[in-house]
Amino acid sequence: MTTQTIPPVRDLRFGELPVDARIAGALKAMGYTSPTPIQEEAIPSLRSGRDVIGLARTGSGKTAGFGIPIIEAIRTNERRVQALIQTPTRELASQVATMLNALGRQSGVRVVAVYGGVGMQAQINALRGNAHVVVGTPGRVFDHLTRGTLDLRQTRFVVLDEADRMLDVGFAPAIDKILGHVTGPRQTALFSATFPGEVESLAARHTKDPVRIAVDAPGAALETLEERFVRVVAGNDKTDTLHDILIHDECNLALVFRRTTHKADKLALDLERRGFKVATLHGRRSQAQREKALGALRAGHLKVLVATDIAARGLDITGLTHVVNFDLPDTAENYTHRIGRTARMGANGIAITLVAPEDEAELRDIQRKLPPAPGRETPAAEPRRGAIQRAVGRQSRNDDRPGQRQPRRNDGQAPRDRTRFSEQGNGWRRDARPSGPRAGSDHGSAASTGAPYYPFRSRSAGARG
């Protein structure tokens, strides 16, 4: 008779949160020891059975915030797809599936990624096996539904990751069709770092009396991120400025955004000629090329990845020190998501936006829509002589970054922001009057307007009664 090793009964808590022992084990193996604020809020809410709209900054742990309660609710003895997570890009679907797989490993939960650009048969086989959780992009998910190779009739959890993107015009019809196949009772969760007013009505269509978790104002700044703006004077080449950024000591790994696939390719070619290890990621490349590029970036084999907004949302790349907006993002939301590829989970990061004279007006539009924060440049700021050299050459504020990899904060605790927010107009405004003494900032004018204050972490039902 074999002696079974019974694991000691400990680690049944994730910080203050009680968690399933197998999940506690998985979390420990993943290096997480206590929940981030969004996890502290989202996990109990999802456990309670309520729908959730969760807003929290980029890199603050949203994936585990829905992943943990879903994994622990999966009945592994039932061979049914019990949870569906939808993402806007294939790479994000893959990344989320990897994370959920790690969370569910010790629980016997089977997670299957379902997205286009790769063979159908392997996915069909995986789905025919014991798939408990499906993470996918809408096109391929719908394809499986019409072929009858995916059955969502027993699905009890639906998550729209990057929810504002999934509900916008490009995706909404596909999401509607897919959710039409989820015929049983279900819990719906929407998560994002941005949530523009326009998507509120769409969100209401897909959720019932949701718990609204606003750990951070949509678009809120990150304390560990330094946002810089480099004015490139007329006639000057942005590529030269980018070159200067890349060769600077503090730049380990950079993600550079361009607005079109063609421009991304062109810049990558230029950088290659200049001797940089570079790859491109955009939607006109084959899935094999895309995966190779992202894999090389994650493995640290590249200096720089040039991408379109395909890489703007969700991707978590360890060691990414710099995000460069070579071309301006098209919206304030995209600005927030792009720069949020760095400075994740308490790590430091630098985001540099290259600004040509013709970009100025558009940049001002973007900045006007962002919650102001100490350290975040405001539209009023005037470009000054010598600003380029200073911005490129300046050392990072908290320079504790070692050569290769950024340290993950191993206490699992993203820095907590005590700033309060006031709701004004259609958006959220950062109100710089903290609970303590006033920080040396000039962004606090809203504090004296008598606007109502809402608690920093608000938990109110969507519709006020």
Next chain:
DNA sequence: AAAAAAT
């Protein structure tokens, strides 16, 4: 106007 997402 562009990018993404099914083929």
